[in-house]
Amino acid sequence: xxxxxIRMPAKAAPGEVILVRAMVRxxxxxxxxxxxxxxxxxxxxxxxxxxTYAGREVFRAKLSSGVTxxxxxxxxxxxxxxxxxxxxxxxxxxxxxxxxxxxxxG
Amino acid sequence: MWLLAVRPASATPESLAETLxxxxxxxxxxxxxxxxxxxxxxxxxxxxxxTVKVASAQTPEDHVRVIRILSEQNPVPLVVEMxxxxxxxxxxxxxxxxxxxxxxxxxxxxxxxxxxRSATMQVEVTISACGDD
Numbered sequence: 001x002x003x004x005x006i007r008m009p010a011k012a013a014p015g016e017v018i019l020v021r022a023m024v025r026x027x028x029x030x031x032x033x034x035x036x037x038x039x040x041x042x043x044x045x046x047x048x049x050x051x052t053y054a055g056r057e058v059f060r061a062k063l064s065s066g067v068t069x070x071x072x073x074x075x076x077x078x079x080x081x082x083x084x085x086x087x088x089x090x091x092x093x094x095x096x097x098x099x100x101x102x103x104x105x106g
Numbered sequence: 107m108w109l110l111a112v113r114p115a116s117a118t119p120e121s122l123a124e125t126l127x128x129x130x131x132x133x134x135x136x137x138x139x140x141x142x143x144x145x146x147x148x149x150x151x152x153x154x155x156x157t158v159k160v161a162s163a164q165t166p167e168d169h170v171r172v173i174r175i176l177s178e179q180n181p182v183p184l185v186v187e188m189x190x191x192x193x194x195x196x197x198x199x200x201x202x203x204x205x206x207x208x209x210x211x212x213x214x215x216x217x218x219x220x221x222x223r224s225a226t227m228q229v230e231v232t233i234s235a236c237g238d239d
Binding site: 059063072073074 | 184203
């Protein structure tokens with residue numbers, strides 16, 4: 001869990017628009033850099049990010065090496081019901097990073 | 107054989123045009139209705155905050171499906187694709203991108219009806235990203 005940082009309110013009024021910010025700690029090695037003996041450093045990046053709210057997908061991203069180290073996304077949700085907001089990142093080596101935030105509505 | 111693994115150092119306006127064509131399927135892109143917020147001068151190309159806002163009612167019949175950020179000079183022209191669910195209330199997203207050098211950056215919004223809108227911004231990059239420096 002320490003690899004992920006989620007910023008969003010824990011509570012919201014029905015219909016309220018809330019701001020969600022999600023970050024994962026990741027090296028995002030572009031695959032275009034060379035080490036000090038001139039060898040290409042292999043690409044190692046997060047390729048996908050998915051956010052769901054109460055079981056429905058609300059935001060998804062496909063990343064390239066052009067996204068920064070510690071990829072960050074910010075978007076909005078409409079609070080409609082109490083439920084889990086889940087966050088899932090997958091990198092190009094199959095490693096999965098996950099986080100869950102409970103949103104209480106009402 | 108190792109030469110085959112060498113990738114191009116940077117995109118070109120041509121490969122950007124090619125990527126745009128692939129993404130839009132050749133459909134027309136209207137300039138406007140999209141705001142791309144980027145620093146005019148990015149001191150560090152490794153971390154460039156980017157916000158994209160699309161003028162959209164975000165109703166089931168009329169909403170933004172995808173927001174893409176494209177680069178003219180990065181090694182990979184399609185920087186990021188962000189897919190919004192139909193009940194996302196506000197067509198406004200932010201992320202952080204890398205810019206290899208001074209260049210034009212494009213925000214491309216794909217609407218529910220399959221139409222495309224865009225905004226372009228020139229960013230002056232002081233310290234390049236992606237390279238070996």
